Amino acid sequence: MESQQNQVNGKAIAGMVLGITAIIIPYAxxxxxxxxxxxxxxAMNExxxxxxxxxxxxxxxxxxxIISISIYALIILFFVIVGVFVTA
Known part of the structure; x- marks a missing residue:
């Protein structure tokens, strides 16, 4: 049985997978x-x-x-700005 110090934190793996898939999967x-x-x-705290x-x-x-959230925030901002200028 591995000691707790030698284990890779599962939340770290989950965070990495979620971060990468956030960039790849649109909308979600x-x-x-x-x-x-x-x-x-x-994970970093643990x-x-x-x-x-x-x-x-x-x-x-x-x-x-953070990169994926920034990309989606810019996309949303772009659509808001376009929507304001189109309706004006």
């Missing part, structure tokens, strides 16, 4: 990005607290989730 990416940020932050592995995975999940 915004929600997946938010979930990716939550999982990644929780990694520090329990001395687990997976800090790089958690950081990757955090960065990709």
């Amino acid at each position: 990416g915004f929600i997946l990005g938010i979930l990716g940020i939550i999982f990644s932050i929780k 990694i520090e607290q329990y001395g687990q592995q997976g800090r790089g995975l958690a950081i990757t999940g955090l960065v990709t989730s």
Whole structure:
């Protein structure tokens, strides 16, 4: 049985997968990005607290989730601006 220090944090893996899929999957990416940020932050706290592995995975999940949310925020902002100018 592995000790807790040698285990890779499962939330770090989940955060990374959610962050990457948030960039790839349209429409649901915004929600997946938010979930990716939550999982990644929780993973980083657990990694520090329990001395687990997976800090790089958690950081990757955090960065990709932030990028995906930023992309979707820009897309929404673009449509709002276009909508304002079209109706004006």
